Amino acid sequence: MLAQPINFLSWNVRGLNCPDRRSTVNATIASSSCHVVCLQETKLDNIDQFTAAFLGGHRLCSFAQRPANGTRGGILLLWDDLLLEMSNITFTTYCLSAMVRVRDSGVRFKITTVYGPTDPSLKDAFFAELISQKPPVGVAWIASGDFNQIYRARDKNKRNVNTSRINRFRATLTSCELKEIHLQNRRFTWSNERANPTLSKLDSFFCNADWDTTFNDHVLHALSSSLSDHCPLLLADDKGPRRPKTFKFENFWTSMPGFSEVVQKAWVEPVEHTEPHIILFHKPKKTAMRLSQWSRGLFSKAKVHLHAALLVILRLDIAQERRLLSPEELDLRARLKRRVISLAVLEKARKKQCARIANIKEGDA
Incomplete structure (x- = not known):
């Protein structure tokens, strides 16, 4: 158990190219009291220091990004660098990864943020890329984001599922030695927002056994979907996120x-x-x-x-x-x-x- 719990927020925000949307994302991040934020589908080909600082507030002012392709995709990783040190930051077509060190305890783990493709023809390339991110034996690993893929038939409220693709995704997770962190309060994380909606669990946190052993007090909850058709996922220790104490000079x-x-x-x-x-x-x-x-x-x-x-x-x-x-x-x-x-x-x-x-x-x- 860590002396300082590290809390994670993952969210497909459906674009950060509007000031009002950025303000809403900032409010959600601030209220969650998290230390690491993984945002998908930023739709920005470049995020400067000022935009990142506005989104993350005064605590989460360090960032790394995987630029969008025009206005498609894009991943942003924000973190509190007083608590965490990030190194070996790399991004590929669908992933942004980094090695994380918790400063006060020296605990290390790998984090991978994912924004999977919607095009069925690109799914296998995505699965192969996810396998390539697997760290060496003994390294704790957590992968989160919008995978744009279910791995169980019950993760969709309608019957039109591609069983073959589900099996390939499950095989990928098995090859990566990843298991899902159970979502406590929701069955689905995405809606197409129609009168008779299609609901799916496209957003997830997966971890390997080493990460699960180190962060065994963490639980996963969904927050309000707010401006997006995806709901944010907050992975926090079981006592719940705590606001950092305000500094007062004596x-x-x-x-x-x-x-x-x-x-x-x-x-x-x-x-x-x-x-x-x-x-x-x-x-x-x-x-x-x-x-x-x-x-x-x-x-x-x-x-x-x-x-x-x-x-x-x-x-x-x-x-x-x-x-x-x-x-x-x-x-x-x-x-x-x-x-x-x-x-x-x-x-x-x-x-x-x-x-x-x-x-x-x-x-x-």
């Missing part, structure tokens, strides 16, 4: 030993970008993350120290009722009392910053 940090060193060290950390505006975006973000880590370590210890100090003071108070304390004990007691006062001052400063003027007035009243 005023008293500046008076704590080690503050300047943490800021200076974080600011000079290398950034894997060359554009000045992107570097300027990442440096304060990384500094905030380092300050949060420093604060957690500092004040988790401070609470332990406070309780220990109070316990020792209590023991000395009890001892003083029966005998005279030694000079060493008196000195220890005095130093511990000063430590308790200093911790109380910090807590007061913290509460003062958190409190609103309205709350203070109401409390006085």
Whole structure:
């Protein structure tokens, strides 16, 4: 089980060439609190940094793309590069793949995003390409996207299914050693939006045994289809996606030993970008993350120290009722009392910053 769960969103968005559609996709991504987003059918032959940053928000600002062929197809991969490192990014006719490393744990796996062809004559080429993406033995692998292909007859609400093609797709999955991650709340992921609709399960997540063992707490749910005829699929740990905590600067940090060193060290950390505006975006973000880590370590210890100090003071108070304390004990007691006062001052400063003027007035009243 990972210390930091990694959540995935996959969605055929049916085009990002309209500002209103991009805004809707941005809202869906933001509400999902995911760390990796795989978008299919972007219909854009090029996606610049600004478009990707708008779609992914302030967290998912790193991206890779498989350009569309004119206004057909296209794949976009977005990720949080503070949590994940992507390498060996490659794209082929129907796939975009990368090796992923989870920064805090070092866990590695391969991710492949798929946008399969609708033309029946191209299906076998797609199946062969998917087999070619299979990583070496022992490497965890997850494949997601719009496969434009069912692998069971019950994945379509009508009887007109191509059994031969289903069998070839199943053979491909077997050759890749992939198994489907069960979709919890829907039978189908696509509709042709007609009065008597055809419904199919064209979008899926598949994984191999190594990935399933590492991410065994993840469950798959479908979200509202929103602007698309495909519904987004959210693969998140079983506790559900959690919004990242908002960074709050504590005023008293500046008076704590080690503050300047943490800021200076974080600011000079290398950034894997060359554009000045992107570097300027990442440096304060990384500094905030380092300050949060420093604060957690500092004040988790401070609470332990406070309780220990109070316990020792209590023991000395009890001892003083029966005998005279030694000079060493008196000195220890005095130093511990000063430590308790200093911790109380910090807590007061913290509460003062958190409190609103309205709350203070109401409390006085």
